[in-house]
Amino acid sequence: MSAASLYASPLFEPLRHWLERLPPRPDTQAVAELATQFPIHAENGQRISFVPPQPDGLVYECRIWESGEVETRPDNWHDFFNALAWLSFPKTKIAVSAAHMRAMQAPGEKRTNARDVLTHFDECGIVVLSSQPELLDLLRGFCWKELFVERRAEVIRSMRFVIFGHATYEQLLKPFRGLTAKAVLHEVSEDWLSMSTEAQLSAVDTLLAADLASGKYTRPRDFQPLPLLGIPGVTPESENPDYYDDTWQFRPGRRAKA
Numbered sequence: 353m354s355a356a357s358l359y360a361s362p363l364f365e366p367l368r369h370w371l372e373r374l375p376p377r378p379d380t381q382a383v384a385e386l387a388t389q390f391p392i393h394a395e396n397g398q399r400i401s402f403v404p405p406q407p408d409g410l411v412y413e414c415r416i417w418e419s420g421e422v423e424t425r426p427d428n429w430h431d432f433f434n435a436l437a438w439l440s441f442p443k444t445k446i447a448v449s450a451a452h453m454r455a456m457q458a459p460g461e462k463r464t465n466a467r468d469v470l471t472h473f474d475e476c477g478i479v480v481l482s483s484q485p486e487l488l489d490l491l492r493g494f495c496w497k498e499l500f501v502e503r504r505a506e507v508i509r510s511m512r513f514v515i516f517g518h519a520t521y522e523q524l525l526k527p528f529r530g531l532t533a534k535a536v537l538h539e540v541s542e543d544w545l546s547m548s549t550e551a552q553l554s555a556v557d558t559l560l561a562a563d564l565a566s567g568k569y570t571r572p573r574d575f576q577p578l579p580l581l582g583i584p585g586v587t588p589e590s591e592n593p594d595y596y597d598d599t600w601q602f603r604p605g606r607r608a609k610a
Contacts, residue, residue, distance in 0.1 A: 378432030443561035534575035
């Protein structure tokens, strides 16, 4: 399968700069070489590198903190996309790693709820940005048909969807009904929407890193569920308004519980 067909979804856009440099398979050696060409340094100054799993039993996050080494399994899509997320969102990945270390050093249980929330977003997170706050409100209210059908043109023009979670990228290789990401929402200016893709991704990285470093997200409910196959352009079926009548996929959510 060619890279063009494998990564056809527009949701791969944040990684496309790197995917175009790589073969259409999880080539961890090639990714490791990219990390030497485009170095990333962790919060404590350690240079990030991608290495095979080590047999010494050191906790994954501790290894990153102590040596900068990110364990990356060969021929593994999940770890491959994790490495590409490091290259695409270095500030945010550093913030996630540092937050894990702070939580582990705090008194109490070794695996805290705060760490579970961090991991959930690291795996399945997406950032949704719009210059129209009312569109973000429709997403918060689970008003899927009003958002993605009645105001579809505005969504295409005034919203951006930037996937961060590496598990979500893996799932997009074979997308399925009900595929959902955990979203954080941000209002941006019209000028922001006119920036280049590269500039937008850099801005998202800075914004998201600041959010995570501040401890803004501490509960699963702090993230907004977003059915990814409802985003315009992701699947041809969404061009039919009746597609959004599928309440198993497009659930009323918290609005019904209120």
